[in-house]
Amino acid sequence: MSAPTLTAAPPHTLVEDVAGITVGTFLASFGLFLLHSTSAVTGGTAGLSLLLSYAAPIPFAVLFPLVNLPFFVVALRTRGWAFTVRSLVAVVAVSVFSSIHAAALPDLDVAPVYAALFGNLAAGVGILVLFRHRASLGGFGILALLLQDRFGWRAGYVQMALDVVVVLASLTVVPPPVVGLSALGAVVLNLVLSMNHRPGRYQG
Template identity: 30%
Template sequence: MHILLILAGAMLVAIAYNFFLIPHEILSSGLSGIAIMLGIISPLNTGVLNFLLNLPLLVLGVMKLGKKFIAYTILSVVSLSIFLYIVPVIQLSTEPILSSLFGGVLTGAGVGLTFRASASSGGFDIIAMLLARKRDFPLGTLLSMMNAVVIVAAGFLFSWDAALSTLIAIYATGKVVDTIHTKHIKLTLNIVTSKGDELCEKMLKNLYRGITVMDAKGAYSGESRSMLMTVITRYQLNEVKQMIHEVDPHAFVNITQTVEVMGLFHRE
């Protein structure tokens, strides 16, 4: 199911780029936007450039981030690069504003599906996550700062009309992504289970998140249990729920939205 979502998301993004954004020299957010820009001013295909730009970050992500998350992200980047290479560049609309809106909406839908599959589209997401682990900067601020570079580059290389259209596309993408899947919401999980050691080992192996283990006792049954407490990001929830179900389908899980996290949430 996750793989199908990732492939569908990549196809939507490729259609958005090649049918709406690239024909009007409108960029998207992140490294994909830089790939579009380089594809317009050079003879190289946007899909090839997207893969080459993401490749070093994916290698770094394999070493620094969760294995399943980065595996799905690699699939997302590779499939998007292939679809960008296969799908022809066709100008469906002659109106740049409409193209930026529809392109942004389709891109947001594709990226949102990717996040729902516990993956990311690579690029600036990986950079922001790695930087945030070393400094206590919010991910949203880091992503906004990096996307601002793309907008300014569009203005200098093409025109400021293209830059403003890029801004519209990025804004539309962000709104649709938030509607489908809010990627940076943090959640606190309290998991009461009879298989605490096994579940803790599995989560530590597959997630870049710390876990606090406490002894618990059922008030009614009097039986001893383990309670695992951890804070995750919203796009990791499906992955964590699957791990819990695989180890202990009868575990009691309380999931609450977290307003703020202080301490070592982003650090090794």
């Protein structure tokens, strides 16, 4: 008996992409909001933007798009217009939702352990949804892919190294116990992505 023929999954419709990007950015922004509530950080440009917001009197919602601008230039050259525009929309949406969370929950009091773990878990699930709708939150991943293409450096190792630099740099403005929780939370986020986002496993 011959093996069954695998057919390509149908692509998402425009409505599905809009809904998916909205859900993904809402989840990711809420996770980042929880991290911000306890002065925690995470990896990527989201973590870098959080760190800068603690060190300078500039809101995260403003810093996040600005920090990502150079990476969008790289994305445009390496990934094309569609991916870049979707990612730009996602980053702006995260910034908008972050401001909405702050206005809706002005007196939120969250235990640091809960914020670090659940915040990164929510952000990881949100990023996963974005990946599956051909979008991202910009950042180090784009740069890591470029360096892999040009120099053969493993993208995963490059991104991990950059994430470690962000977490270690947070020691300059964040208490060491919070940095430790941030590092643990960043591991949770990356586990969500590594276990659920593999080439060929999901199409659409």
